[in-house]
Amino acid sequence: MKKWIKPFTAVLMAVSLIGGLGGATTASAAxxxxxxxxxxxxxxxxxxxxxxxxxxxxKDNPKVKISASAAGSIxxxxxxxxxxxxxxAVDWDASKDVPGFKxxxxxxxxxxxxxxFTAVVNTNVGVSNLTTKQLQDIFSGKVTNWKxxxxxxxNIVVVNRKFGxxxxxxxxxxxxxxxxxxxxxxxxxxxxxxxxxxxTIETTPNAIGYIDLPxxxxxxxxxxxxGVAPTxxxxxxxxxxxxxxxxxxxxxxxxxxxxxxxxxxxxxKFQNGSLKKLKFIPLAAVK
Amino acid sequence: xxxxxxxxxxxxVLGTSVISAVSAAPAVKPAANAAQVQNSTLTINxxxxxxxxxxxxxxxxxxxxxxxxxxxxxxEVHSGTTVIKLNDHSVTLQNNSKQIVVDDxxxxxxxxVTIIGGTSYxxxxxxxxxxxxxxxKRNGLLEISTVSxxxxxxxxxxxxxxxxxxxxxxxxxxxxxxxNTTSGKYELLLTTDGGSDLVISPNGDQAAYTNAEGAVYVIxxxxxxxxxxxxxxxxxxxxxxxxxxxxIYFLQGDKGSVIAKLNLADGxxxxxxxxxxxxKENLNVSADGKKFIYTVTTLGTVTSDTTNVDEDNVSIxxxxxxxxxxxxxxxxxxxxxxxxxxxxxxxxxxxxxxxQKAYYVSVPSEDGKASLxxxxxxxxxxxxxxxxxxxxxxxxxxxLYVLAAQDDSNSVILSIDPVTGKQTKLYTVSSDVSSIxxxxxxxxxxxxxxxxVQAGGSWRAVTK
Numbered sequence: 001m002k003k004w005i006k007p008f009t010a011v012l013m014a015v016s017l018i019g020g021l022g023g024a025t026t027a028s029a030a031x032x033x034x035x036x037x038x039x040x041x042x043x044x045x046x047x048x049x050x051x052x053x054x055x056x057x058x059k060d061n062p063k064v065k066i067s068a069s070a071a072g073s074i075x076x077x078x079x080x081x082x083x084x085x086x087x088x089a090v091d092w093d094a095s096k097d098v099p100g101f102k103x104x105x106x107x108x109x110x111x112x113x114x115x116x117f118t119a120v121v122n123t124n125v126g127v128s129n130l131t132t133k134q135l136q137d138i139f140s141g142k143v144t145n146w147k148x149x150x151x152x153x154x155n156i157v158v159v160n161r162k163f164g165x166x167x168x169x170x171x172x173x174x175x176x177x178x179x180x181x182x183x184x185x186x187x188x189x190x191x192x193x194x195x196x197x198x199x200t201i202e203t204t205p206n207a208i209g210y211i212d213l214p215x216x217x218x219x220x221x222x223x224x225x226x227g228v229a230p231t232x233x234x235x236x237x238x239x240x241x242x243x244x245x246x247x248x249x250x251x252x253x254x255x256x257x258x259x260x261x262x263x264x265x266x267x268x269k270f271q272n273g274s275l276k277k278l279k280f281i282p283l284a285a286v287k
Numbered sequence: 288x289x290x291x292x293x294x295x296x297x298x299x300v301l302g303t304s305v306i307s308a309v310s311a312a313p314a315v316k317p318a319a320n321a322a323q324v325q326n327s328t329l330t331i332n333x334x335x336x337x338x339x340x341x342x343x344x345x346x347x348x349x350x351x352x353x354x355x356x357x358x359x360x361x362x363e364v365h366s367g368t369t370v371i372k373l374n375d376h377s378v379t380l381q382n383n384s385k386q387i388v389v390d391d392x393x394x395x396x397x398x399x400v401t402i403i404g405g406t407s408y409x410x411x412x413x414x415x416x417x418x419x420x421x422x423x424k425r426n427g428l429l430e431i432s433t434v435s436x437x438x439x440x441x442x443x444x445x446x447x448x449x450x451x452x453x454x455x456x457x458x459x460x461x462x463x464x465x466x467n468t469t470s471g472k473y474e475l476l477l478t479t480d481g482g483s484d485l486v487i488s489p490n491g492d493q494a495a496y497t498n499a500e501g502a503v504y505v506i507x508x509x510x511x512x513x514x515x516x517x518x519x520x521x522x523x524x525x526x527x528x529x530x531x532x533x534x535i536y537f538l539q540g541d542k543g544s545v546i547a548k549l550n551l552a553d554g555x556x557x558x559x560x561x562x563x564x565x566x567k568e569n570l571n572v573s574a575d576g577k578k579f580i581y582t583v584t585t586l587g588t589v590t591s592d593t594t595n596v597d598e599d600n601v602s603i604x605x606x607x608x609x610x611x612x613x614x615x616x617x618x619x620x621x622x623x624x625x626x627x628x629x630x631x632x633x634x635x636x637x638x639x640x641x642x643q644k645a646y647y648v649s650v651p652s653e654d655g656k657a658s659l660x661x662x663x664x665x666x667x668x669x670x671x672x673x674x675x676x677x678x679x680x681x682x683x684x685x686x687l688y689v690l691a692a693q694d695d696s697n698s699v700i701l702s703i704d705p706v707t708g709k710q711t712k713l714y715t716v717s718s719d720v721s722s723i724x725x726x727x728x729x730x731x732x733x734x735x736x737x738x739x740v741q742a743g744g745s746w747r748a749v750t751k
Contacts, residue, residue: 030719030721030735030736031718031719031720031721031735032721035654039587039603039605041587041589041601041603047586048541048542051566051584052524055568058633058635059635059636060721060722062633062635062648062650062657062678063650063657065633065650065652067587067605067608068586068587068608069586069587069588069589069603069605069608070586070589071589071590071591071601072591072593074591074593074596075589075591075593075601078591078596078599078600078601079599079601079603081599082599082601084601084602084603085603101596102596102597162593163593164591164593164596195542195565214522214541215541217521217540218521267456268456268457268458269441269456269461272456272457272458272459272460272461272480272481273456273461273481273482273483273484274483276480276481276499277481277482277483277497277499277501277522277523277524278522278541279522279541284458
């Protein structure tokens, strides 16, 4: 049995008996003995969450090394299946089939956050609301000028995410009702990450794209869909539909430091604290 | 059948004005007049209290009324039976009886409840234990605590003299409490949902925080009033007070790319560093607000070809995945970030007072011993402490404090003068101590979820 605090050991033992002080009950009460390395790859939408959680987790678990990277959701479960990552961050449940991607057998989906996605335009675009039909027509290339949807006379620059992006999967399913994207054209671009999408929309006049809420800045405009603004409140009251659950995929059930890290992200402390500040929604809010 | 507890014989040392700690030592010879009422000084819930006492058959008994009043218990007297209630406990006693009933359990005492001059006297320990309190001896005086301590809290930090802020999280958000470190009494300070941790101002009078939308508030720790400073809704991963308390510096954006300054007087925000370098953390600001120390994390590089998903054409090069310490001096003619470190170790608990020299705990690998190093623009990391495995380091009031694991059973807390390098071992504690907090001469530890503060050479639990 480990020794009590010194000095005055006897007095403190008496205190503990009288006061009935038993074992600690907080989740983080026991001193961490976690060690190891955790490699996380995948979704760029979930990257801010991963890095913030890693920073906090390491303060209580300094012997755990966490290495993070992001190149789009599909590379997350691919990395885990290939054995080069412990956690594959992905914007859909990769243990199930979704349009465009088969399930990853043997991988376990650990939910970590609710991500809200939004259509975004450059600040020069004078349109603040689009219907589902208008979005489908813009992103398929059927509508090519902002004046066709209430804006000024200017060619629309469509910025899309590359195949494999979880943000793309969610936006196509939930904002475009599964309609196909265009894939080429003079006013068509593809980018590889949420960060690249942010930069492109900020710096490209007449551009439209889509992104998750943490990446929205004052240098772009989030667009309402069917008159509903992309806010947490509207997700919770079920009027805004373009959101999804982010997952950490692991090979089998997570163990050791990986398990502890996932549990930290799922803890009420993180879910109701840093996760919300990063513009994600806690898992419990949508259950 | 009701249980009966026997309280062990307690010997007394009769002092002229002090009722000292009782122990298993043999009883001393009683004074000539055992029923003589004396005044004795106790510490009760942090307050120095004088109570009347007598000695009966070598045992010190204290005035029931004086102790009840001091601990704030309820007392009802009916037909010679007194019922005392505190902390959901009840103690029932009768004059001239050696037996009391504590929460339906009979407890036998060595001396009966004794009436002298119309005042009832009782042994202290069974009374205090009966209402859920504790007695310890500290600096020669008995210290009684009957305060119901707060439980299941975390993240203690000092907020001025004799106060700690602690936090409790649940699915509805977070409650922050002010805990008196002398009595253990606590009161609710703030309830937030999605808010950041409270960051204490340098003078301990205020704390800053953001709500879930990013708006910045400052709360007065005396009157608990929160004031909105700015409704700017940009993401603010870290808040750091200026040395004079007039401003709050913060990292801005989901990647913490920008270092900005919020002026408390008018809520104006200015961008101080906007160099497009992402993933800044551990922000430290010099006293003059011109120099900064922070870390930057660069990510691993992923190469992938998603043409055929089933082929898993993905590779990760983690050679670029590093965390380095940088300094930035806005007073330079051409300010730019200067890299101070180049090593591949993890760097935690990064501190700097002057924005030029940084102290940090270097964690080389999962099995390596962590040590405390310093670094400056020479890019040479110098060992400051490496004897034991460093678990935490704090820079407070110009002094470094280190918690280090000495062995499987013990840890040490020591102070280090950063100028002379002189190390002073302050305390040896259990290896179950997971963190420390320091402010001036005040120090607290967290051990198995409990917060204890240093008080006169011993540790006083202020939470459970």
